[in-house]
Amino acid sequence: MAGDDPVRDAARRASTEREVVLATAAGGEVPVLLRSARLGRPPWVLLTLRDQAGTRRMEQELRRHERLAMLGRLSAGAAHEIRNPLAGIGTSAQVLLGRFEPRDERARFVRVILEEVGRLDRIVTSLLQYARPRVPELKPTLLAPCIERVLELAAEPVAHGHVRVEVEVAPRLGPVYIDPDLVTQVLLNVTLNALQAMPDSGTLRYEVRRVRRKAPARSAGRRAEDRAAGRRRPRGHDWIASQQVRVIDTGVGIPRHALARLFDPFFSTKPKGTGLGLAISQSIMQEHGGAIAVASREGRGTTVLLDFPMEKRHGQRRQPHADTGR
Numbered sequence: 304m305a306g307d308d309p310v311r312d313a314a315r316r317a318s319t320e321r322e323v324v325l326a327t328a329a330g331g332e333v334p335v336l337l338r339s340a341r342l343g344r345p346p347w348v349l350l351t352l353r354d355q356a357g358t359r360r361m362e363q364e365l366r367r368h369e370r371l372a373m374l375g376r377l378s379a380g381a382a383h384e385i386r387n388p389l390a391g392i393g394t395s396a397q398v399l400l401g402r403f404e405p406r407d408e409r410a411r412f413v414r415v416i417l418e419e420v421g422r423l424d425r426i427v428t429s430l431l432q433y434a435r436p437r438v439p440e441l442k443p444t445l446l447a448p449c450i451e452r453v454l455e456l457a458a459e460p461v462a463h464g465h466v467r468v469e470v471e472v473a474p475r476l477g478p479v480y481i482d483p484d485l486v487t488q489v490l491l492n493v494t495l496n497a498l499q500a501m502p503d504s505g506t507l508r509y510e511v512r513r514v515r516r517k518a519p520a521r522s523a524g525r526r527a528e529d530r531a532a533g534r535r536r537p538r539g540h541d542w543i544a545s546q547q548v549r550v551i552d553t554g555v556g557i558p559r560h561a562l563a564r565l566f567d568p569f570f571s572t573k574p575k576g577t578g579l580g581l582a583i584s585q586s587i588m589q590e591h592g593g594a595i596a597v598a599s600r601e602g603r604g605t606t607v608l609l610d611f612p613m614e615k616r617h618g619q620r621r622q623p624h625a626d627t628g629r
Contacts, residue, residue: 382430429579439482465504480615500554510549544613557599592616
């Protein structure tokens with residue numbers, strides 16, 4: 304037990320309540336709430352321990368959602384302010400480019416301006432998409448065709464990187480309620496990340512199977528109809544049937560210290576990454592009532608898990624804000 308001795312402290316007082324950290328045999332730490340009461344004559348001490356790890360995770364998640372909501376409002380405002388002058392720069396550069404001969408050295412610099420304007424415009428578009436995600440149009444859809452579509456879109460980088468693709472879909476899988484365009488966007492982002500992690504060939508594998516996962520806790524950020532339906536969950540409904548897509552690569556993996564920040568906006572392990580791809584993907588999965596998780600080891604590859612509920616469920620949306628028009 305880390306720090307001073309709480310048991311000895313409890314023996315000196317009628318009652319105590321404090322948070323302590325227990326050291327595990329594996330070298331880890333577990334936060335617990337320790338309560339003590341001194342009873343009887345001769346006195347003896349009753350100790351109770353309550354694991355606080357789940358509470359800590361919930362508090363961290365709540366703070367994270369608050370930060371993301373604030374960041375969404377700031378991003379929407381900044382994106383609108385940037386887009387207008389950016390459009391003016393791009394238009395002026397196009398006019399200027401038309402006044403130069405193709406071989407004019409000055410034309411090369413104008414083309415650089417246009418390329419950078421295009422890159423900034425893509426970042427601004429991603430900001431707006433993250434700040435104001437589109438409400439998914441849910442309809443019964445098979446997941447396998449979404450994977451096929453992604454492989455068509457990613458055919459060039461797959462061939463260029465000499466990547467072997469494997470697809471395994473469990474038999475007799477029915478449709479799930481998704482927006483196929485948004486799910487294709489998530490799968491494409493995950494696929495491109497995997498391909499970039501395998502610059503010198505490798506294997507990219509997709510697995511689709513039926514699983515059961517723990518139902519997410521209802522929160523104030525959900526739609527009104529979901530809150531009403533979730534006030535009292537019937538017994539046996541703590542687990543929901545889902546279909547899971549696993550995207551597995553044999554790439555370089557993700558550093559351990561970076562795993563906890565993968566879904567933070569603007570955090571990226573790539574030099575030229577915007578850090579918005581996985582943040583947007585997580586937002587889309589939450590809109591579907593689903594979940595996304597990443598497991599990785601450096602030098603051993605990465606696995607991305609995408610869970611889609613079998614039943615028609617609306618997900619978690621941010622509260623409307625007047626300053627963002629939502």
